[in-house]
């Protein structure tokens with residue numbers, strides 16, 4: 001059942017609830033390694049990335065179990081014997097977030113270099129620079145990062161050359177248990193970083209400034225846990241449904257969203273002629289085709305998110321005129337263009353720039369997902385296209401979307417697994 005089939009051409013209409021954020025959940029599951037007591041996490045999406053991360057943290061000695069559809073009970077490990085197994089670490093990019101918490105809590109970590117989607121080189125130099133700055137010794141042995149910090153890590157001043165989400169999160173988690181004050185400058189400001197900081201503080205950490213350029217952490221000797229913590233809604237899942245609604249000329253209401261997190265996308269959709277209305281924790285997206293062409297540059301938050309770029313490319317493929325997308329975050333994130341071309345799109349990719357000439361319509365075709373958001377973009381394209389689209393490698397899509405077919409069916413799409 002690794003294929004998704006869509007019989008396209010139907011505008012999405014209706015109302016659905018958005019799930020908890022993948023990227024916040026993955027970081028927060030890693031952060032539970034830091035604590036000594038039980039924690040309950042709510043609004044956790046039941047997606048394959050989360051399931052793999054649960055297996056990874058459990059392999060270190062924790063006990064994480066589902067208590068209902070969206071709630072996890074986490075009993076942290078008291079000690080760890082070995083690093084997480086390679087067959088799990090290689091599945092997940094976010095396994096790079098284990099290093100900081102393992103080092104801070106247990107003074108050592110052995111973690112294979114992470115896997116995940118092939119959207120760029122994705123080095124870890126900034127993670128290593130930060131952790132070394134806190135006093136850890138790191139070396140790479142046979143594909144495995146060996147890290148140790150005899151005694152406690154030491155607070156330090158760390159400047160990130162680029163506001164990397166993962167490096168910010170890893171260093172912030174490690175610094176929570178370091179001795180003294182840590183100042184991390186030029187940090188990522190993504191909502192998931194803020195959510196992680198809020199969770200750490202709920203466990204007794206002293207993190208200030210998350211959401212600004214500088215994060216200040218006063219180290220504490222231990223973290224307690226013991227809180228019930230609700231994870232923020234997934235702005236990328238919400239964004240994907242917003243784009244799907246707009247691209248099909250639909251009218252969709254999304255519940256459980258934080259509209260401000262979606263502003264970089266909402267602003268661009270409005271520019272394309274889409275009506276986006278915010279009220280409390282709901283968003284309504286309404287569009288009439290044809291849409292207007294627009295230009296997009298991906299940037300760190302609050303800029304336009306790279307994780308929404310492929311879906312926008314699909315939407316713009318039928319906006320009459322020329323749209324230009326510049327991808328500034330990941331060098332290999334235009335792979336979906338070739339698949340969209342199979343469906344009749346006219347897209348030229350030159351390095352980090354893609355030029356899209358709107359065509360009157362897409363036609364259904366057999367296509368393959370090359371990564372998670374490329375898969376999401378093909379879902380959008382399949383919903384727009386006339387006739388049947390068959391998307392293979394659906395496992396990529398399952399990494400990040402909970403109940404995708406069920407939610408789209410509720411909105412009137414004809415979509416099923418094969």
Ligand SMILES: CC(=O)N[C@H]1[C@@H](OP(=O)(O)OP(=O)(O)OC[C@H]2O[C@@H](n3ccc(=O)[nH]c3=O)[C@H](O)[C@@H]2O)O[C@H](CO)[C@@H](O)[C@@H]1O
Nearest residue numbers: 023094122123124125126127164165166167306307329330
């Ligand atoms: C699990 C998770 O939260 N994933 C998100 C996270 O990925 P991730 O944390 O991997 O993304 P980063 O913000 O770290 O990467 C951004 C850029 O920095 C570069 N870089 C990063 C680290 C480093 O040590 N050196 C370096 O050069 C990367 O190659 C990339 O070009 O943020 C990305 C950017 O918003 C999102 O697309 C991912 O969905």
Ligand SMILES: C=C(OP(=O)(O)O)C(=O)O
Nearest residue numbers: 093094116117307372373
């Ligand atoms: C790139 C993504 O995730 P990851 O960093 O886990 O590969 C994504 O969610 O689009």
